[in-house]
Amino acid sequence: MDSESPPARNGLNDVDDVYSDLYSTISQVTATTANDVDQLPYPITFRNLIIFVGATVGGLLFGYDTGVISGVLLMLKPQDISLDVVTDFQKELITSVTCLGSFFGSIIAFPTADKYGRKSTMALCCTVFVVAAIWMALSTSLTFLVIGRLIVGVAVGVAAQCVPVYLSEISPASTRGLVLALNTLAITGGQLISYVVSLSMQNVQHSWRYLFGLAALPAIIFLLILDFIPESPRWLISKGEFADALDSLRAIYPTAPLQLVSLKLKWLILDIGKLRKYQDAEDPLLVRTHSTSRYIGVNDEPLSESSPSQDNNLVVSAESRTRHKMEPRAKRALLVGCTLMFFQQVSGINAFLYYSAIIFAQFEVKNPLVPAMAVAATNFVFTLVALKCVDPIGRRSMLLYTIWIMTIGLFLSSVGFDKNNTKLILVALLIFVGGYASGMGSIPWSSVEFLPLNRRSFGAACISCTNWLSNTVVSVSYLSIANVMGMDRAMIMFAVFTILNWIFVYYYYPEVKGLTLEEIGKVFENGIDVSYVYRNYH
Incomplete structure (x- = not known):
């Protein structure tokens, strides 16, 4: 039978x-x-120092090319670009078109980074930076300058999308927050450098051309050290290149057995x-x-x-040839990342970084680049606070502690604008920027760590696009809105958004310190478990 x-x-x-x-x-x-x-x-x-510093060159150029516009707008003469006068709208256009280009750059970066790799995408990004720097430096009309700013925006968008993804995929779990904060440090460092260079060249004829052209140098350096930077091991694994992935891991962990x-x-x-x-x-x-x-x-x-x-x-599946719907946990992770990035921009930070020199010029400050540089320096210094504290304290706690500082700074600046008190305005803006740089300046970019590998590049593009769309709206309208409603009321508007930001973080932003990228997915499996780390490991 x-x-x-x-x-x-x-x-x-x-x-x-x-x-x-x-x-x-x-x-x-x-x-x-x-x-x-x-x-x-x-x-x-020395090897992993080259890897991490080299990878953040994109962030450095991101910061430099967005920060340099403050000095350029002061030094640009209408006749340099074939105009009789440069209006507020034209200043907003020159500034905001970079943000618009960054939106498209983030979209381009997503399929490029997935198909050709993170390393190749960053190399392409630096090549575009070089082309854009030369283009802007040689511009003789508003149209050519705007096109150049659009091109550099594409490069900034690629860097904003790809660099955090790459850094998250090559960093050990115990130092991932610090490594991701390095990118923000590079961004704020680039902004500070742009102000220092602007201040040192303000009496040089056609200095704005040199300000744009200098951006080519870091990009060229990155291309020269490209051979020392490994590809992301996780991307190599996704393509089935296991031997190369092992070589990459050995470069990332050079002293490990x-x-x-x-x-x-x-x-x-x-x-x-x-x-x-x-x-x-x-x-x-x-x-x-x-x-x-x-x-x-x-x-x-x-x-x-x-x-x-x-x-x-x-033997593991290495590549899927078909498109599939995004799984619910990835959707939840992406929603959290995009929402936090939206709040980062509507807090008004880039209105101050882009237009701080113009703002202080309106108060007849002798050299408006000096207080503008103080704002950029504060942004850089307090990013070091994020660098030191984000891993031991945790992302969620840092946000809850620092968003209130931002809110206080905005309310004080509203009083300063209402009373025409330049010293109070400067102190209040420094308080706001210090709080911002300690938390919201870097942590939203690290949201890429929430996403699974098969959605990380796409998700990073969505988070970056959210940044640049919000940034575009703020930068293209700030001067006009401030003229209509007044600077004091504009500060109150930004403060309302920071309050909403704190409420969102309290209820929906989870702590993930110490978790591997693969373990983070458990936080989003059944809703958003904001206390997962504390419940399981503390």
């Missing part, structure tokens, strides 16, 4: 069993290999493959790479190209 056939099983259940067994196997390996590489002390070496680096690679392959298991339910573990299938051993065996019959081999 034939034995009864086992009941048919659902393909997805089989997949879950496979991954459960693999997690169990790797957990046993982990127990015998001291600590996870992410939990080891992370010493700074090879055994732990190899184990980190296996965990990443497993986690990235698990993201795709529902996309390839019939054959979820097949790796598709050109004409070969690649395998990675679980028991600390080297990478090899072998057959599926080898024991203890993990």
Whole structure:
């Protein structure tokens, strides 16, 4: 009598069993290999210093090209661009068109970074920076200058989208907040440099041309050190390039034992493959790479190209050829990231960074670039506070502590504008900028860490686009709105947004300090668990 056939099983259940067994196997390996590489002390070496500093060149240029406009607007003479007079609207146009270009740059960066890699996209970005810098420096008409500002905006948008993604994917979990804050430090440093250079060149004929042209230098330096910067290991894994991913991880963790680096690679392959298991339910573990299938051993065996019959081999789906709907947890993560970025811009920060020199010029300050530089310097210095505090204190706590400081600064500045008190205005703006730089200046850009790998580049583009759309609206309308409703009421309007921002963070922004990128997804699995870290690890 034939034995009864086992009941048919659902393909997805089989997949879950496979991954459960693999997690169990790797957990046993982990127990015998001291600590996870992410939990080891992370010493700074010359190589990883080049990696992190080189990657933030895009942020430096982002800051320089957005900050330099304040000095340019003071030094630009109408006859330099074939005009009789430069109106407020034309100043707003020259300023805001960069934000509009950045919106399109963020859209372009998303498919480019996914298809060609983060490193190649950053190289393309720096090439565009060079072209735009030369274009703007040689402009002889308003039209050409606006086109040049639009082109540099595209490069800024690519940098704003791609650099945080790259930094989040190459940084250890224990230092990811610090590494992401480095990008913001580069942005604020670029803005400060633009003010220092503007101040030093204000008596030079056609100095605004030199201000634009100097932006080409950091971009050229990045292109020269490109060979020392590795590609994102997570992107390489998503393309099935496991051997290259191992080389990239060894560059990122130069002092870690090879055994732990190899184990980190296996965990990443497993986690990235698990993201795709529902996309390839019939054959979820097949790796598709050109004409070969690649395998990675679980028991600390080297990478090899072998057959599926080898024991203890993990084979993970590396690329999906079809489009799928975004999973609910990714939608929730993206909504949080975009909303926080919206609040970053409507707080009014770029109205002050772009137009601070013009604002103080209206109060007949002898050299309006000096208080403008003080604002930029405060932005830079307090970004160092974020750099030091964001990992030990946590992103959520930093936001809750600092948004109120921003609100107080805005209310004080409203009083200063109402009383025409220049000293109070400056002090209030410095309070506001200090609070902003300590939290809202850097943390919204780190929201890319909420997103799963298969949505990270797209999500970063959405977050960046939110930034640039909001930024465009503020920068293209601020001078006009302030003329209509008054500077004091404009400050109150910004303060209302910061209050709403604090309420949003309290109820919807989760803490993720110390979590790996792959573990963060659990925070958004069932709603938004703002207390996940505290409940599970503290």
